[in-house]
Amino acid sequence: MQPLRKTDVANDTQPAPAAGGVRVREIRTADLAAVAALLTRGFSFRSEAYWLRGLDRHATRPRPTGFPTFGYCLDHGGVPVGVILLLFSELPADDGTTIVRANVSSWYVEPAFRAFSSMLVRAATRDKTVTYFNITPAPHTWPQVEAQGFSVYCKGQIYAALALSQPPANVRVGEFAERDAAGLSAFEADLLRQHAAWGCLSLVVHDGPTAYPFVFQKHRVKNVLPVYRLLYCRDVASLVRLAGNIGRFLLRRGGLLVRFDANAPVAGLAGWYSDKRGRKYAKGPHPPRLGDLAFTEAALFDG
Numbered sequence: 001m002q003p004l005r006k007t008d009v010a011n012d013t014q015p016a017p018a019a020g021g022v023r024v025r026e027i028r029t030a031d032l033a034a035v036a037a038l039l040t041r042g043f044s045f046r047s048e049a050y051w052l053r054g055l056d057r058h059a060t061r062p063r064p065t066g067f068p069t070f071g072y073c074l075d076h077g078g079v080p081v082g083v084i085l086l087l088f089s090e091l092p093a094d095d096g097t098t099i100v101r102a103n104v105s106s107w108y109v110e111p112a113f114r115a116f117s118s119m120l121v122r123a124a125t126r127d128k129t130v131t132y133f134n135i136t137p138a139p140h141t142w143p144q145v146e147a148q149g150f151s152v153y154c155k156g157q158i159y160a161a162l163a164l165s166q167p168p169a170n171v172r173v174g175e176f177a178e179r180d181a182a183g184l185s186a187f188e189a190d191l192l193r194q195h196a197a198w199g200c201l202s203l204v205v206h207d208g209p210t211a212y213p214f215v216f217q218k219h220r221v222k223n224v225l226p227v228y229r230l231l232y233c234r235d236v237a238s239l240v241r242l243a244g245n246i247g248r249f250l251l252r253r254g255g256l257l258v259r260f261d262a263n264a265p266v267a268g269l270a271g272w273y274s275d276k277r278g279r280k281y282a283k284g285p286h287p288p289r290l291g292d293l294a295f296t297e298a299a300l301f302d303g
Contacts, residue, residue: 021077022116024123027070027085029059034080035073042108054301055085057198061295064090064100072124074109074116082109082116084124086132089295092187099286101131103296121148131284135296142279150281154290157278158262159227160271162239162247168207171242173249176202176213183211191215191232191294198299200231203249205242212238214246215294217302218255230260232294239291240266261290 027035036051059069067088074082084107093099104125109117125132125148133153137145174180176196181189184204192202195215203214215232228250233239239246239260250258257271261280265273282288293299 022113023075024072024120025075026068027073027083031073031080035083038080038083038108039106043106050301057300058087061194063088072120074113074120076113081113082120083107084120086124087296087300099131100129101133101286104132104134105297125283131282131286133280133282133288135280135293135298137279137281145281150283152279153282153287154261154278154280155263156273156275157259158266158271158273159257159259160269161256162243162258163251163256164270165243165247167244167248168242171245172206173203173245176204180204180211184213188213195299200299205245212242217298226255227257227259228255230258230291231299233291236291240269243269
């Protein structure tokens, strides 16, 4: 979620409280109503119900142990006055180990406490074994995010009409069903299962004996143009190769365009690339690969 455009501390009309009365702590379940109210003040286009639904989805899904359930807050006298949501996930690495990563989601600090914003961010992203990533930084915050130690891993995004690509023969596209689980890894099958439960479109593309998992989310640009956003694929190369098959399937479900992360235009696809929006940042040992927004705010809150 895009951070709120923050007023410079020097311009705040309210004096900053004494540091001794402010501390950073984990968000507790008992804080969720106050957290939702804070975020609604910071993001006036979202309702408290929107935040509570996403937080409930995250609370009930499997997560790595030993990490905060929801993230951190600034506490003043027992009351949250600032919040930074961290959505932790665990995924398999190529060498058989596991990777812990955290989607640094929406954050907001009350105006009187914004002098402590950097303290909140530092405390929330200090674990060097975790990969933290921010998928919706507003352009005006890019210098601030980079100053916090994050690096760009995705420069922009592509809007493509996949249906205009030539489809390979003998390829089948369908919504995920339990019979497809046998052709996928246990992690991928569970990923498709969970995202489908959140309202996303989980697909399996069969190309001969190989099954490819995909997750899309339908939304409307400016509340008008229907677009499918790619939230997960095994690799972007498989999306490009199977573009014609996937595009025709999505077209029958009301979406001509597909939006996905990219660092440059992709040859052979009808569409356009832009680096004006879509930049994404990461800090830690395992930056996400393009085409993997699984278990992030994009699915949990917007699905």
